Amino acid sequence: MSNLAIRSISKKIITGLAGLFLITFLVVHLGVNLTMLVPDGGETFREAAEFMRTNPVIKIVEPVLFAAFIIHIIIGIVLKIQNWMARPNRYSVSNKAYTYWMSKYMFHTGIVVLIFLIIHLINFYFIRLGLLEPSNVMSDEHDFYNQAIMLFRDPLYSVIYLVAFVFLAVHLNHAFQSFFQTIGANHSKYTPVIKVIGTIYSLVISIGFAIIPIYFLFFYE
Amino acid sequence: MKIKLKIWRQENATAKGKFVKYQLDDVSPDSSFLEMLDELNQDLIQKDDDPVVFDHDCREGICGTCGLYINGRAHGPQKGSATCQLHMRSFKDGDTITVEPWRAKAFPVIKDLMVDRSAFDRIMVSGGYISINAGSAPEANNMPVRKENADMAFDAATCIGCGACVAACPNASAMLFVGAKISHLALLPQGQPEAEERVLEMVNQMDLEGFGNCSNNYSCEAECPKEISVGNIARMNAQFFGAKLKSGKK
Ligand code: HEM
Numbered sequence: 001m002s003n004l005a006i007r008s009i010s011k012k013i014i015t016g017l018a019g020l021f022l023i024t025f026l027v028v029h030l031g032v033n034l035t036m037l038v039p040d041g042g043e044t045f046r047e048a049a050e051f052m053r054t055n056p057v058i059k060i061v062e063p064v065l066f067a068a069f070i071i072h073i074i075i076g077i078v079l080k081i082q083n084w085m086a087r088p089n090r091y092s093v094s095n096k097a098y099t100y101w102m103s104k105y106m107f108h109t110g111i112v113v114l115i116f117l118i119i120h121l122i123n124f125y126f127i128r129l130g131l132l133e134p135s136n137v138m139s140d141e142h143d144f145y146n147q148a149i150m151l152f153r154d155p156l157y158s159v160i161y162l163v164a165f166v167f168l169a170v171h172l173n174h175a176f177q178s179f180f181q182t183i184g185a186n187h188s189k190y191t192p193v194i195k196v197i198g199t200i201y202s203l204v205i206s207i208g209f210a211i212i213p214i215y216f217l218f219f220y221e
Numbered sequence: 222m223k224i225k226l227k228i229w230r231q232e233n234a235t236a237k238g239k240f241v242k243y244q245l246d247d248v249s250p251d252s253s254f255l256e257m258l259d260e261l262n263q264d265l266i267q268k269d270d271d272p273v274v275f276d277h278d279c280r281e282g283i284c285g286t287c288g289l290y291i292n293g294r295a296h297g298p299q300k301g302s303a304t305c306q307l308h309m310r311s312f313k314d315g316d317t318i319t320v321e322p323w324r325a326k327a328f329p330v331i332k333d334l335m336v337d338r339s340a341f342d343r344i345m346v347s348g349g350y351i352s353i354n355a356g357s358a359p360e361a362n363n364m365p366v367r368k369e370n371a372d373m374a375f376d377a378a379t380c381i382g383c384g385a386c387v388a389a390c391p392n393a394s395a396m397l398f399v400g401a402k403i404s405h406l407a408l409l410p411q412g413q414p415e416a417e418e419r420v421l422e423m424v425n426q427m428d429l430e431g432f433g434n435c436s437n438n439y440s441c442e443a444e445c446p447k448e449i450s451v452g453n454i455a456r457m458n459a460q461f462f463g464a465k466l467k468s469g470k471k
């Protein structure tokens with residue numbers, strides 16, 4: 001290992017900072033998605049989406065977001081491979097210590113989120129980029145309102161969507177407080193508060209996203 | 222009490238190990254876990270068998286030499302104590318006890334339950350000291366130290382380097398050990414001049430030894446016989462980050 005190799009703690013901090021960026025991204029994305037619930041035939045949602053598409057700040061942030069995803073995923077996988085290699089012979093009795101079980105499954109929950117992310121890109125983002133043809137419910141390549149409703153009316157798609165957000169909730173619940181520990185913030189008073197905020201954040205995000213398919217599946221005429 | 226044992230036997234670092242079953246019929250609940258193993262070894266020696274090799278020295282929880290992974294727990298079921306402080310009364314009559322060595326790439330098995338922890342020594346050599354000759358104890362009030370820092374430094378310094386953190390960690394990470402060793406110097410004035418090189422060098426060596434990366438799972442803290450806090454890992458992370466930012470400066 002040369003001096004150029006990225007040290008363990010650097011990798012963790014980079015993963016964490018990229019993750020923090022993703023955490024803020026999710027809030028913005030949820031905000032836009034929730035406008036789908038406004039009962040005006042998708043007018044508010046189209047305006048919000050239009051704003052996201054044309055706003056110069058968002059245009060600059062978009063490649064950063066992609067970079068954050070790629071960096072987070074690649075370094076996350078590298079960390080996991082190194083962690084597997086660090087214990088080539090497994091215990092016959094698995095560890096019974098009190099532990100944060102969620103932290104053991106960051107890779108697994110991450111992979112599920114990644115698979116969902118790919119499905120999501122195919123159904124929405126790649127169409128916008130012009131890589132894929134708009135589906136026949138879409139009036140143009142920006143009409144994601146009708147596209148989303150068509151997908152959410154499909155119980156199979158909605159179930160996949162909901163399952164993905166359960167995994168994301170588990171990922172985020174550990175991730176939020178883990179980020180603070182990684183950058184060196186551990187405090188007898190604030191750390192318990194951060195953990196509570198992380199749990200609330202992960203629930204708000206996952207329940208927030210989940211409301212939308214549930215609405216369109218069961219309550220939409 | 223009657224005890225069934227499933228003990229990991231391995232001839233040397235490269236041999237393939239396996240579990241061997243033993244039975245002891247008359248174990249006193251007041252004997253320590255290591256005394257129980259001594260009795261087993263006595264039996265084995267009398268039968269001309271190879272005794273089970275395991276590490277131990279002080280047998281009073283201060284040297285950090287002992288370390289067995291017992292029924293899925295580093296140092297066994299008793300919280301905040303080393304293997305040598307564990308007594309058979311922590312088990313029930315008729316129990317089967319599985320005993321494994323610390324398992325980590327950086328801790329190769331020497332024989333049976335004894336592992337080579339010299340990786341820890343190399344991490345210490347890379348920076349876990351202060352270079353000045355500290356001489357005899359100085360006048361207590363010459364160098365003021367914040368009481369809270371003194372307490373935290375002391376808590377970090379109680380690390381006996383047994384390796385339970387590595388053994389318990391799902392990633393075989395040594396970050397609690399290294400975090401404690403960095404913290405107990407970083408919190409005191411004597412540790413300041415070399416603080417930046419120290420954290421960079423020790424983390425570098427830790428990575429070279431092949432330990433895993435911390436995932437903030439915290440089983441290390443749960444299993445540490447000295448109950449050292451993962452706050453020390455956070456302190457190491459912050460110090461490392463700070464030192465990295467400054468290390469490019471000329
Ligand atoms: C929007 C989605 C995501 C968000 C908001 C997110 C956020 C985070 C955060 C904040 C952390 C904590 C980092 C730290 O401890 O400093 C983390 C850890 C992790 N993430 Fe994600 N993540 C997301 C998606 C993914 C994906 C798609 C993967 C794919 C493999 C992934 C893999 C990991 C792994 C392996 C870790 C643990 C790293 C470690 O060992 O500490 N994440 N994530």
Ligand code: FES
Pocket residue numbers: 276277278279280281282283284285286287288303304305306381
């Ligand atoms: S033998 Fe010294 S700590 Fe257990």
